[in-house]
Amino acid sequence: MIFDEPWPENELETLGACPVCGSTERAVLLDGLHDMAFRVAPGRWTLWRCGGCTAAYLDPRPAAAFIVKAYERYYTHGGAESFRLDPPGPLDLRTRFITGIRNAWLNHRYGVKLPWALPLGWLLAGFFPDRQRRVEQLIRHLPPAKGQRRVLLDAGCGSGDFLRMAGQLGYQAMGLDFDHEAVARGKAAGLDIRQGSLPGTGLAPESIDYITISHVLEHVHDPVGTLEELFGLLKPGGCLWITQPNLSALGLKEFGPAWRGLEPPRHLTLFEPAGLMTLLDQLGFERVELHDAVPQAGFYYSQSRAQQVGADPYGPGEPAGWSPDWEAKAAAADAAAAQDSRLSEALTITAWKPV
Numbered sequence: 095m096i097f098d099e100p101w102p103e104n105e106l107e108t109l110g111a112c113p114v115c116g117s118t119e120r121a122v123l124l125d126g127l128h129d130m131a132f133r134v135a136p137g138r139w140t141l142w143r144c145g146g147c148t149a150a151y152l153d154p155r156p157a158a159a160f161i162v163k164a165y166e167r168y169y170t171h172g173g174a175e176s177f178r179l180d181p182p183g184p185l186d187l188r189t190r191f192i193t194g195i196r197n198a199w200l201n202h203r204y205g206v207k208l209p210w211a212l213p214l215g216w217l218l219a220g221f222f223p224d225r226q227r228r229v230e231q232l233i234r235h236l237p238p239a240k241g242q243r244r245v246l247l248d249a250g251c252g253s254g255d256f257l258r259m260a261g262q263l264g265y266q267a268m269g270l271d272f273d274h275e276a277v278a279r280g281k282a283a284g285l286d287i288r289q290g291s292l293p294g295t296g297l298a299p300e301s302i303d304y305i306t307i308s309h310v311l312e313h314v315h316d317p318v319g320t321l322e323e324l325f326g327l328l329k330p331g332g333c334l335w336i337t338q339p340n341l342s343a344l345g346l347k348e349f350g351p352a353w354r355g356l357e358p359p360r361h362l363t364l365f366e367p368a369g370l371m372t373l374l375d376q377l378g379f380e381r382v383e384l385h386d387a388v389p390q391a392g393f394y395y396s397q398s399r400a401q402q403v404g405a406d407p408y409g410p411g412e413p414a415g416w417s418p419d420w421e422a423k424a425a426a427a428d429a430a431a432a433q434d435s436r437l438s439e440a441l442t443i444t445a446w447k448p449v
């Protein structure tokens with residue numbers, strides 16, 4: 095297997111201290127980790143828990159100049175059919191109903207004209223609170239633009255699914271990604287996507303109203319520098335929206351080294367909710383909020399289980415090693431996270447720049 099080969103020594107960097115707070119106080123959290131998800135990266139990896147700030151980090155880790163090798167079969171490369179707020183018809187009755195209520199609510203709230211909306215359907219949205227939470231997560235808790243010119247940046251946007259959605263909700267949406275293929279595909283689809291890295295976006299300070307980073311911060315070599323730069327890009331009163339795997343997830347306790355959220359060596363740093371919220375606070379953000387969890391354990395548990403039994407989590411057919419017992423465990427994890435979002439598989443946080 096690829097991970098039986100070592101990652102070349104001269105392409106590694108050794109930290110010796112936490113990349114978040116600089117503390118050298120630490121303990122091994124998990125050892126011997128390897129790339130179970132995309133199975134392209136050689137090497138075995140050690141994840142440390144910082145005694146200073148509670149973040150976890152890989153050390154040693156691939157140096158920034160060489161990490162691209164770990165992304166050879168990454169999912170933003172893939173051309174999978176993306177989710178759309180405006181699905182082409184025909185829709186079956188159930189989808190028609192769900193889409194009809196959702197789009198009626200979005201049209202009402204954002205003052206837009208998405209198709210399929212049921213007349214007065216927005217009045218029904220409140221009767222489906224779970225689904226409503228999922229819609230709000232899907233649109234990344236965007237505040238309504240209300241006809242004003244509002245600029246959104248999705249940093250690490252992949253092929254730009256969310257840019258299309260934000261544009262449909264009235265935002266001027268711009269994306270940034272370091273992956274050439276993703277940028278090319280997004281541009282071909284008519285989206286405003288630029289090539290860039292984090293930190294190092296090259297964008298003008300105080301030019302953006304809403305920045306989203308979805309499953310990005312865990313990938314960057316300098317998470318603090320990244321957050322500082324994003325803070326600088328926001329206009330006063332702007333908002334940063336973050337979602338990423340949660341170091342306090344029940345799935346990590348269940349699966350240990352096979353937990354899907356670890357994804358070595360692409361995930362370099364992971365946070366608990368409190369640790370990330372404290373950091374955002376220290377960087378000058380205010381109104382730092384951890385959002386309600388949406389059901390996600392179905393994905394994390396089925397993929398982690400496949401990894402646990404040594405299978406390719408992206409293999410065809412039913413997830414390997416899956417059973418009704420696991421289905422029940424995943425449902426229990428979602429139920430626990432609905433009660434306490436600090437336990438969710440992925441955390442979602444918004445943080446505002448003071449006016």
Ligand SMILES: [Zn+2]
Binds near residue numbers: 115147148149
């Ligand atoms: Zn630390």
